[in-house]
Amino acid sequence: MKKWALSALKPLLTVVLGLIVSGLIGQLTGYPASAVMSALWLGSVGTVTNFASTLVIFIPLSLTALGIAIAFRAGLFNIGAEGQYWMGAIAATWVGAMGGAWPPGVHLLAVILAAIVAGGLYAMIPGLLKAYRGAHEVITTMMLSYAAVEFGHYLIEKGPLMLPGAIPESPAIAQSATLPILVPTTELSAGIFLALGAILIAAWLMTRTRLGFEITLLGKNPKATRLAGVSAPKLTVISMVIAGAFAGLAGGVQISGVSHQLMDSFANQYGFTAIVVALLARNNPWGIIPSAFLFAALQSGAGYMQMNANIPAQMAYVIQGAIVFMVAADRMFDWAWIRFRKGRWGQMPPSETPAIAHEEVSL
Amino acid sequence: MAQLEVVGVSKRFGNLRANDNISFSVRGGEVLAVLGENGAGKSTLMKIVSGFLRPDSGRVAVDGQTIPIGDPQAAIRAGIGMIHQHFMLIPRMTVMENLILGREPRTRLGSIDTRQAKQEVEDLSKRFGLHVDPNSPVESLSVGEQQRVEILKAFYRGAKILILDEPTALLTPQETDRLFGSIREFARQGLSVVFISHKLDEVMKISERVMVVRAGQLVDTVDTGQTDAFSLARMMVGRDVDLGASRTTSGLGNVVLTVDHLESQLSKGQPLLGPISFTLRHGEILGVAGVEGNGQQELAELLAGIRLPSSGTILLDDKRVDSLPIRRRLESDIAYVPADRQGEGLVLDLKIWENFILRDYYRPPFRKGLGIDVKVAKARTQAAVDAFDIRPNNIDLPSRALSGGNQQKLLLAREMSRNPRIMIVSQPTRGLDVGAIEYVHHQLMSLAQTGTAIVLISLELDELMKLSDRIMVLFRGQIQGIVARPEFRRDAIGLWMTGQKGQEVRQ
Ligand SMILES: Nc1ncnc2c1ncn2[C@@H]1O[C@H](COP(=O)(O)OP(=O)(O)O)[C@@H](O)[C@H]1O
Ligand SMILES: [Mg+2]
Numbered sequence: 001m002k003k004w005a006l007s008a009l010k011p012l013l014t015v016v017l018g019l020i021v022s023g024l025i026g027q028l029t030g031y032p033a034s035a036v037m038s039a040l041w042l043g044s045v046g047t048v049t050n051f052a053s054t055l056v057i058f059i060p061l062s063l064t065a066l067g068i069a070i071a072f073r074a075g076l077f078n079i080g081a082e083g084q085y086w087m088g089a090i091a092a093t094w095v096g097a098m099g100g101a102w103p104p105g106v107h108l109l110a111v112i113l114a115a116i117v118a119g120g121l122y123a124m125i126p127g128l129l130k131a132y133r134g135a136h137e138v139i140t141t142m143m144l145s146y147a148a149v150e151f152g153h154y155l156i157e158k159g160p161l162m163l164p165g166a167i168p169e170s171p172a173i174a175q176s177a178t179l180p181i182l183v184p185t186t187e188l189s190a191g192i193f194l195a196l197g198a199i200l201i202a203a204w205l206m207t208r209t210r211l212g213f214e215i216t217l218l219g220k221n222p223k224a225t226r227l228a229g230v231s232a233p234k235l236t237v238i239s240m241v242i243a244g245a246f247a248g249l250a251g252g253v254q255i256s257g258v259s260h261q262l263m264d265s266f267a268n269q270y271g272f273t274a275i276v277v278a279l280l281a282r283n284n285p286w287g288i289i290p291s292a293f294l295f296a297a298l299q300s301g302a303g304y305m306q307m308n309a310n311i312p313a314q315m316a317y318v319i320q321g322a323i324v325f326m327v328a329a330d331r332m333f334d335w336a337w338i339r340f341r342k343g344r345w346g347q348m349p350p351s352e353t354p355a356i357a358h359e360e361v362s363l
Numbered sequence: 364m365a366q367l368e369v370v371g372v373s374k375r376f377g378n379l380r381a382n383d384n385i386s387f388s389v390r391g392g393e394v395l396a397v398l399g400e401n402g403a404g405k406s407t408l409m410k411i412v413s414g415f416l417r418p419d420s421g422r423v424a425v426d427g428q429t430i431p432i433g434d435p436q437a438a439i440r441a442g443i444g445m446i447h448q449h450f451m452l453i454p455r456m457t458v459m460e461n462l463i464l465g466r467e468p469r470t471r472l473g474s475i476d477t478r479q480a481k482q483e484v485e486d487l488s489k490r491f492g493l494h495v496d497p498n499s500p501v502e503s504l505s506v507g508e509q510q511r512v513e514i515l516k517a518f519y520r521g522a523k524i525l526i527l528d529e530p531t532a533l534l535t536p537q538e539t540d541r542l543f544g545s546i547r548e549f550a551r552q553g554l555s556v557v558f559i560s561h562k563l564d565e566v567m568k569i570s571e572r573v574m575v576v577r578a579g580q581l582v583d584t585v586d587t588g589q590t591d592a593f594s595l596a597r598m599m600v601g602r603d604v605d606l607g608a609s610r611t612t613s614g615l616g617n618v619v620l621t622v623d624h625l626e627s628q629l630s631k632g633q634p635l636l637g638p639i640s641f642t643l644r645h646g647e648i649l650g651v652a653g654v655e656g657n658g659q660q661e662l663a664e665l666l667a668g669i670r671l672p673s674s675g676t677i678l679l680d681d682k683r684v685d686s687l688p689i690r691r692r693l694e695s696d697i698a699y700v701p702a703d704r705q706g707e708g709l710v711l712d713l714k715i716w717e718n719f720i721l722r723d724y725y726r727p728p729f730r731k732g733l734g735i736d737v738k739v740a741k742a743r744t745q746a747a748v749d750a751f752d753i754r755p756n757n758i759d760l761p762s763r764a765l766s767g768g769n770q771q772k773l774l775l776a777r778e779m780s781r782n783p784r785i786m787i788v789s790q791p792t793r794g795l796d797v798g799a800i801e802y803v804h805h806q807l808m809s810l811a812q813t814g815t816a817i818v819l820i821s822l823e824l825d826e827l828m829k830l831s832d833r834i835m836v837l838f839r840g841q842i843q844g845i846v847a848r849p850e851f852r853r854d855a856i857g858l859w860m861t862g863q864k865g866q867e868v869r870q
Contacts, residue, residue, distance in 0.1 A: 209733045210725055213717075221710040227669060227701065228721045229690025 011280050011287065015294065018323030025318055031311050039311055040319075043304025044297035052186035054293070054300040056258060057270075059195045060085070062292035063250030064274035066202045067119070067243040069283040071137075073206065074239035075219035076130065080141025081247040082271025083148035084119040088248025090152055091118030092255040093161060093262040096173025107176040111256050112194070112249065119248015120241040122148065127240030131233035137240070145271065156262055163261075170262035179257035189257030198246060203285035205242075215239050247271065273299075276324045295320065366390055367443070367524045367555055372411055372421030374404075380579040381407040382418065387574050387584060389524065389555040394546060396570035396587070397559045398599055400796030401767070404579040405559045406448060409526050412557075413445035414438035425524065444522025446513045448529045454502035458495050459484060462516050487518050492548055506655070507538035514545070525549060526557040531565055535654055536824055536857035543569050561599070561797065563592040564825075575599050600797050615832065616645025619816050620785055625675035625685070627661050636661040636840040638675055643785070643816045648807065650831030651820040654860050658840035659820045660702070663789050666818065667699035668692040679785065693722055698783035700774050702790035702820070704767070708774045711763040715753070716744035718762045719777050747776040751806075768799030775806055786810065789820040804830060824856060838862045 023033035044054045064081050071078035078084075091114040096107070126140035153168065155161040161170040179189035206212040217225040218235050226232050250270065259266040277295050281287030302316030367389045374382040381404045389395045399405045410416040412423055417433030424430065425441040438445075452461050459477075462484055468476040484497055493511045501509060510530060517525060527546075531539045546569055549556055560566050566573055567587060575582040575598040582598045597603055626637035636658040643649050653659055664670040666677065668689040677685040679695055687695065701707040709718050720729050720740045728739050744758045751772045753765070762770060771791060778786060788807065792800040807830060811817055821827050827834050828851050836843040836859035843859040846852075 210730070210735060211733070213724060213735060217710055217713070217721075220712045221706070223703075223707045224710050224721070227667070227689065227699065227707050229688070229693050231688075231690075 007282065007284075008287070011282060011291070014280065014326040015323055018319065018326040021326075022315075022319040022322040025322070026315060031315055035309060036305070036311055036315050036319075039305040039309035040298070040301035040316060043301035043308070048183065049186055050300065050304060052183045052188040054296045055192055056187045056189075057296035057299050058292050059189075059191045059257065060250040060254050060268075060270045061274055061277055061296055062195050062288050063198055063253065064247045064270050065277035065281065065288050065292055066198055066285060067123075067246035067248075067250070068274055068278040069281060069285065069288060070202060070206070070215065070246065071123075071239055071243035072278060072283045073219045074215045074236065074243075075222065076127075076236065076239055076243070077138045078123065078126075078141050078240065078243050079138055079275055080126070080143070080145030080271070081243070081274055082267065082269070083141065083145030084123050084244040084247035085251040085254075085271045086145075086148040086152045086267060087122040087244075088115035088119040088251030089255045089262055089266065090148075090155060090161070090251075091115050091248070092177075092252035093170050093173060096177035096255060096260075097161070097171050099174065102174075102176050104176075107174060108179065108256065111173070111177045112252050115248045115252020115255070116245045117248070119251065120245035123240045123244020123247070124237060127237040130240070131236040149267070152262060153264065156264075161262060168264060172261045173255065177256060178260060179253065187258050189253075191253040191257035194249070194253055198249060199285050199288060202246070206285060211238070247274075273320075276327055279327045280323070294323075366426055367412070367557075368424045368427075369408075369412055370422050370424070372408060372418045372423075374407055374411060374416065374418045382411065382421075383579045384421075385576065385579075385581045386421075387581070389557055391523075391555050392550050392553045393572070394550050394556045394558055394570045396566040396573045397557060397576065398561065398563070398566050398573050398595060399576035400561055400599055400798070401794060402578075402796065403561075403576045403599075405576060406528055407579075408576070409445060409528055409557065409559060412438070413443050413526060415445075439520050439522075442521055442523035443526065444514075444517025444520060444524065445526040446510065446517060446528060446530060448532065450509050450513055452501045452509060452512060452516075455500060457498055457500050458504070458512050459497040461501055461512060462497070462519050466520060483519065484515065487515055491515075491518065491552075492545060505538075506533045507535070507541065510534070510538075510542065511545075522554075524555040524557070526559070528559045529561070530558070531560065531562065533655065533822070535860050536853055537861060539565070563595050563599075566595065567592055577601055596797065615647045616814065618642045618644055619680060621676075621678040622666075623676045623678070625665060625672050625677060627665055627670060628673040636665070636837075637672075639837075639840075639842050640675075641835060641842065641845065643818065645816055646811050646814045647832045648811050648817045648819050648830050650827035650834040651818060651837060652824060652827050652834050652856055652860060653822075653837035653843075655822055657837045657860075659789070659837055661840070662837070663699065663701070663787050663818070663820055666785075666787050667697065669699075693781075696782065696784040698778040698781055698786040700778050700786065700788045700791060702793065704770050704774055709762045709770060712761055714759050715748065715762050715765070715773060716741050716758040718773060719744040719747060719758070719780075722777065722781065743780070747780050748773075751776040768795045768802075771795060771799065771803060775803065779806065779810055783815055785816050785818070787818045787820070790822065791819070792821070792823065792826060800826075824853060828853070828856075836860055 026033050026036045043050055045051045064085055067084065068078050068081050092111045095114040096111045122144065126137045126144060129135035129140050130137045156170050157168045163169050163171045179191050182188045182190060182192065206215065214225070214230050214235055217228070217230065218232060218239070222232055254266055255262065273295055277288060277291045281291035298316050298320050302313040305311045305316060306313040369388065370386045372382050372385045385408055387395070397405050407416060411418045414433060414435035414437060422429050423432060425443065428441070430441045431437045459480060463480045468479045468483070470476040481497060488494055493515050495504065495508050495511050501512060504512065514525070530542060534542060546556055546558065558569055570587045572584055573587050573590065573595060574584040575595065577599060620643035622642070623640050624638040625640070627635045629635050651659055651662065661670060665672055668687055672685055675685065676683055679697070684692055684695055705711055710721065720735070723729055724735050729735055741758060748756055748758055753769050753772045753776065755764070762773060765773060791803050791807065795803065807817060807819065819827065819830060831848065833845055833847045834851060834856060835845045836856055838860065839862065843862065843864070846856065
């Protein structure tokens with residue numbers, strides 16, 4: 001089998017198992033698996049409109065997941081991408097709502113750049129804390145994520161981005177700051193090209209550049225990386241900045257392409273779903289395409305299912321949950337796979353298994 | 364008198380035949396050596412004998428009684444005591460607690476009968492001449508003492524057949540001698556001893572019979588008196604081995620490295636190393652001897668720039684390098700082969716060719732635009748892999764797929780191809796088999812021949828005596844002595860290693 005096909009096998013298995021488990025749950029709770037699946041299929045890719053709305057969710061999910069995957073590759077658990085996403089959105093809204101006459105395209109460009117910079121700078125903080133103070137990024141990114149969300153709330157509730165009225169929301173961004181819509185009557189904007197371009201860039205960065213090589217080194221073996229003369233602290237900061245830049249871009253594209261203003265619901269917890277997207281993609285930029293698409297389809301299919309097939313949207317979340325669980329249980333598959341290949345179940349003394357498991361997994 | 368008999372033991376790990384129909388026996392009062400290269404299957408065989416592993420076929424009998432296989436408790440009951448390659452003591456507990464763990468004598472009220480335990484332990488240590496303070500915590504003991512505790516533990520559980528898996532690997536020469544004394548005493552008292560080693564001289568010294576295993580197969584069992592190191596080596600490796608290959612030093616060049624009052628402190632007033640001073644000449648191999656943890660690692664890291672000194676200087680030619688960061692030192696042609704090959708030297712998940720360029724990927728000839736010139740990198744790696752005969756010869760494999768010996772070859776190939784002026788090599792042959800050791804030694808000697816100055820850190824005194832022009836002994840971070848080749852004497856160096864000043868210090 002081709003190498004990439006082999007590496008796609010396990011994630012595929014993960015998804016299939018997730019579907020089977022949730023199908024069983026559906027069956028038991030009175031929603032036949034076939035009905036659920038066909039409703040989901042229709043709702044996510046069955047019509048042009050539904051397909052478009054899947055892609056609308058695909059955009060922020062894939063971009064944020066890229067940021068998470070790159071950090072993961074560097075061995076950094078950037079679980080607070082949600083915050084970087086918010087900061088990108090805040091910056092985009094702020095620049096987008098600026099009045100004045102902009103030459104064509106420049107306003108949009110400024111919005112996108114502002115989002116990238118904001119996300120990158122915000123992720124730099126945990127990067128610096130990790131590199132020079134040893135603060136664990138799981139804690140810092142998480143806390144900063146809450147801080148960013150609260151900051152956003154403050155801005156639209158009583159801060160400078162507040163639009164007077166009952167609903168907390170910001171003023172809409174200028175027309176010149178919005179991404180063109182691709183499919184009329186849908187929310188699908190040219191942001192999809194930004195997402196695909198970003199995936200291309202991330203893949204190029206990770207596989208074709210020295211920086212990508214260094215990031216991979218750092219993630220695989222920080223000690224050997226240091227001994228090779230690479231400055232691990234600097235690289236830690238750079239990796240976090242790049243990760244944050246992608247997440248920030250996601251927020252910016254969401255503002256510029258979809259919501260056009262900052263409000264509470266715009267984020268939709270994409271930053272957290274994206275963690276699973278990245279994990280399912282095994283932190284491979286190309287893998288993020290199917291992985292993000294799957295989760296996007298589940299989310300967009302859920303609404304349709306509820307409205308048109310009378311199946312509660314929760315059913316889609318059950319599926320999502322089952323897949324998330326399977327991703328988390330991924331290590332278990334590795335273990336089972338080895339046992340299977342060795343053809344001997346439970347013979348080795350337990351103390352000897354981990355080393356071997358480790359060995360086999362990476363082959 | 365216990366007699367151990369092992370018949371037709373086979374064990375496979377996947378496709379690997381770790382043991383293939385191996386039979387042997389040991390009489391009471393006899394020392395049987397099991398000789399074989401790393402990976403030959405010695406530990407596997409002994410784990411089977413002591414019940415830690417279940418064989419695919421074969422049986423184990425003590426005094427004619429077959430014991431249940433794969434049951435460590437049954438093996439212990441039958442009187443088999445195994446001292447593993449890696450000790451299995453609990454560092455925080457005292458010697459006594461470790462000894463009686465799991466087999467505590469109880470008073471009638473059910474609490475631990477410390478008096479009786481103490482008595483039993485004292486009797487045992489007196490009987491076998493194994494002295495350790497029962498009340499000191501295990502973590503404060505030297506390696507030799509910990510080993511004694513392990514042996515005592517086996518006796519405490521009633522061992523009549525003692526299996527020692529590479530017991531000398533971590534010992535100083537003096538501790539080894541002492542262990543050998545004990546082993547002879549065990550045999551004199553009628554115990555059976557199985558002594559596992561890959562070191563020929565030890566086997567020749569301690570055993571009555573030698574059983575040689577190679578690649579999971581029993582090669583032959585011979586009387587030690589009827590054989591010699593050379594034939595044993597041939598049996599073990601399967602071809603002729605050049606054991607002696609001593610170094611011919613062709614006059615040393617100018618001083619390249621000057622270390623002056625170099626010191627590294629853990630915190631103020633707590634020196635890890637130094638202050639130490641020494642020099643190194645072109646083409647010289649300076650051996651650094653010492654018991655593990657006496658500052659060797661710190662010295663290597665100070666020279667390589669991984670750790671910065673708290674005071675003192677390092678001059679390369681006339682240039683100060685002591686505060687240069689790692690990459691600048693690499694660029695100054697200082698190479699470092701760390702002891703921890705897998706943890707520090709290689710990135711196991713990366714391909715062989717990626718590991719080969721690990722230190723130089725960012726500069727010509729590997730630099731290309733923002734990326735790496737994969738073609739050049741692969742061509743260079745292929746050439747080195749061919750030259751060093753690294754197997755399997757497939758540079759796209761992850762370096763994890765290489766055996767320990769080939770990983771070390773890859774490391775050496777990488778560092779040597781950088782044409783270093785100074786190379787710091789730490790434990791270059793630890794865990795390697797005889798063939799690979801021979802190879803590494805040859806490479807180091809020829810590297811020195813071309814003018815590279817080598818700092819060779821090793822726990823193997825034999826290795827140091829074979830390769831070095833001078834040997835420097837570190838003890839508690841201080842230079843205990845430096846001795847030049849003509850004056851190498853095992854016993855004197857051994858004494859220095861334990862902190863005794865036996866001799867005048869020579870520069
Ligand atoms: N638990 C295990 N699973 C798979 N392979 C093993 C295991 N234990 C040992 N081996 C392999 O079996 C061979 C023999 O190992 P071992 O008995 O430890 O050799 P020795 O002690 O002679 O150095 C080696 O190739 C080793 O990699
Ligand atoms: Mg062994």
